[in-house]
Amino acid sequence: MKLIIAQQCQLYLYILQRVFYFLFHIMKETTSVIIWLLLVLFLRQNTCDDVFAATSDLENLLLLEMDIVRDLKEMRPQLNGSFSAIDRYLEEYTKAKEYLDSSSMSYETFIGHPVNAFHLIRRMVISYREIKKALLNATAKGNLSRIIEKTKLVTLDDTALPTTTDLSGAANSIAVLQSAYRLNVSEFVRGNIQVIGKELNHVGQPLNARDCLFIGKHAFNKGLYDRAVEWLKACLQVATEEDELTAKRKEIEPFLATAIRVHDEVLQKKGPLGKGWRTNTEPFNKKKYKAKNVKSSPKTREEIEDLIPTNATVLSEQDELEIFHRLCRGEQIRTDMQLKDLHCKLFKPHPYYFLQPIKLEEISKSPIITAMKDFMTDQEISALKTAAKKLQRSQHTSRFGGYQASDKRTSKQAWVTHRNNPIIKRFTDKIGWAVKLNPYPENFGSEYFQVANYGIGGRYIPHTDYGNTSPLMPEKDLPFHSGERIATFMAYLEDVPEGGATAFTLAGVSVWPEKGSAVFWFNLKTSGEGDYRTRHGGCPVLKGSKWICNKWFHERQQLFHRPCSIHKEDIFGIS
Numbered sequence: 001m002k003l004i005i006a007q008q009c010q011l012y013l014y015i016l017q018r019v020f021y022f023l024f025h026i027m028k029e030t031t032s033v034i035i036w037l038l039l040v041l042f043l044r045q046n047t048c049d050d051v052f053a054a055t056s057d058l059e060n061l062l063l064l065e066m067d068i069v070r071d072l073k074e075m076r077p078q079l080n081g082s083f084s085a086i087d088r089y090l091e092e093y094t095k096a097k098e099y100l101d102s103s104s105m106s107y108e109t110f111i112g113h114p115v116n117a118f119h120l121i122r123r124m125v126i127s128y129r130e131i132k133k134a135l136l137n138a139t140a141k142g143n144l145s146r147i148i149e150k151t152k153l154v155t156l157d158d159t160a161l162p163t164t165t166d167l168s169g170a171a172n173s174i175a176v177l178q179s180a181y182r183l184n185v186s187e188f189v190r191g192n193i194q195v196i197g198k199e200l201n202h203v204g205q206p207l208n209a210r211d212c213l214f215i216g217k218h219a220f221n222k223g224l225y226d227r228a229v230e231w232l233k234a235c236l237q238v239a240t241e242e243d244e245l246t247a248k249r250k251e252i253e254p255f256l257a258t259a260i261r262v263h264d265e266v267l268q269k270k271g272p273l274g275k276g277w278r279t280n281t282e283p284f285n286k287k288k289y290k291a292k293n294v295k296s297s298p299k300t301r302e303e304i305e306d307l308i309p310t311n312a313t314v315l316s317e318q319d320e321l322e323i324f325h326r327l328c329r330g331e332q333i334r335t336d337m338q339l340k341d342l343h344c345k346l347f348k349p350h351p352y353y354f355l356q357p358i359k360l361e362e363i364s365k366s367p368i369i370t371a372m373k374d375f376m377t378d379q380e381i382s383a384l385k386t387a388a389k390k391l392q393r394s395q396h397t398s399r400f401g402g403y404q405a406s407d408k409r410t411s412k413q414a415w416v417t418h419r420n421n422p423i424i425k426r427f428t429d430k431i432g433w434a435v436k437l438n439p440y441p442e443n444f445g446s447e448y449f450q451v452a453n454y455g456i457g458g459r460y461i462p463h464t465d466y467g468n469t470s471p472l473m474p475e476k477d478l479p480f481h482s483g484e485r486i487a488t489f490m491a492y493l494e495d496v497p498e499g500g501a502t503a504f505t506l507a508g509v510s511v512w513p514e515k516g517s518a519v520f521w522f523n524l525k526t527s528g529e530g531d532y533r534t535r536h537g538g539c540p541v542l543k544g545s546k547w548i549c550n551k552w553f554h555e556r557q558q559l560f561h562r563p564c565s566i567h568k569e570d571i572f573g574i575s
């Protein structure tokens with residue numbers, strides 16, 4: 001008996017030992033994975049509340065600033081002595097406010113100008129922290145506490161204020177805007193948006209030398225060496241003209257020298273364009289450096305088609321970004337023949353549309369992309385925007401797996417259901433009748449509406465809507481077996497004065513946002529295979545506030561509406 005117990009004990013011990021060994025082994029293997037996961041979580045948290053990523057948040061920030069200023073102005077006479085941080089800030093704010101009042105712009109229009117938005121974020125990040133520190137110091141010293149402790153800025157939770165991450169995000173966005181739209185930098189530092197070769201001038205408030213230095217450094221860090229040099233040169237110019245110096249020439253010059261040197265070295269070693277860097281085609285220092293393999297970007301739709309992957313080859317990220325920016329700038333890369341083939345028609349796919357047909361415009365024939373003009377009523381637009389109050393930072397596939405907020409997709413979004421909202425319910429029906437697909441999330445025909453708002457320079461780099469590139473609506477409501485995103489309906493909820501087109505890089509077309517209009521396309525071929533030619537992205541918003549609303553249809557529920565086919569290359573159409 002004893003023997004049996006001893007043997008059993010040994011067996012248990014052996015099993016326990018193996019389990020420990022196994023766990024230890026797993027832990028050893030997974031330690032690095034865990035560290036990565038923690039890092040990813042940490043990075044995610046840090047980028048969650050980016051205020052620069054949505055104009056609606058920037059507008060709220062502007063209102064908050066007005067509140068704080070009212071309070072500061074009331075308090076200032078009671079504070080004897082020097083509070084230079086407050087005085088400097090109030091002076092700067094007053095200039096911005098006078099500018100806003102004299103231009104009689106709406107707050108949304110004002111904040112839709114990237115320079116005005118940058119100024120606001122800078123004041124909130126730098127000036128407010130300085131003021132708060134000065135006030136708290138004074139409180140610590142004694143009798144001012146009763147006045148100061150009541151001020152909004154002191155009682156306000158710090159999480160309500162933007163952070164240095166927001167300021168960096170805004171500087172990055174400006175660098176991206178300049179690069180994508182070829183902005184005239186010497187005008188931009190004066191606050192004016194001018195695109196080289198285009199009649200356009202949106203006036204804003206000038207930047208100071210420190211702002212230019214800050215943006216120049218961000219352009220450099222993003223590998224935009226040509227742009228960094230332009231910024232730093234403009235910065236020197238501003239510094240020479242400034243009454244109250246914000247950055248000394250001595251501070252700027254070393255950065256400029258480094259930017260020029262790195263620019264020339266990169267050009268000589270790697271060429272003018274690659275993943276993560278760009279330079280001019282000529283070096284600044286021609287005596288010391290030579291240019292290397294200057295590559296011209298694709299010119300026509302045919303040339304782009306040559307780049308379309310046939311089997312496994314994929315268009316390089318850099319080539320695609322070049323095409324994307326050309327489309328964003330409104331360059332025509334299709335031939336006249338291709339354009340001549342496109343038509344408009346009045347479309348009555350359902351009795352609902354008999355009296356008021358849809359104005360359908362063909363945007364592209366391969367793949368088929370259609371626009372529906374004036375598809376939404378003002379009532380539907382405001383119902384969707386009102387329902388999308390709690391916006392969260394949008395995410396995109398991450399290099400570490402899963403999804404992450406990054407500058408590949410700078411917007412904020414909310415999922416909106418039609419439940420309990422008769423206007424949104426009717427709008428859902430309307431879409432279903434128009435495109436002849438099941439639009440109801442209840443039976444997994446589609447996801448809820450995704451309403452998104454872009455901020456300064458807000459963009460979404462080219463991607464496909466199929467293949468898990470962005471998170472689906474909350475998973476508990478949409479099981480895996482609902483299939484891929486078979487089709488996309490995307491409506492524009494605002495006009496965008498400058499930039500912000502949707503560019504289809506392989507179709508070679510751009511669609512410009514028009515309030516109430518929508519675009520529709522199938523992401524999958526009839527065989528169920530993804531149609532790579534549907535790659536598209538949201539161009540950086542140069543000026544204004546871009547709001548869109550997506551409805552993604554899922555594959556399985558559409559079986560009887562759109563039967564699959566055995567012919568691999570067949571595509572669906574809208575008819």
Ligand SMILES: O=C(O)CCC(=O)C(=O)O
Pocket residue numbers: 452460465500501502503536537538539548550
């Ligand atoms: O903003 C745009 O124009 C494109 C948005 C988009 O592609 C998406 O949300 O999937």
Ligand SMILES: [Fe+2]
Pocket residue numbers: 463464465536
């Ligand atoms: Fe998309």
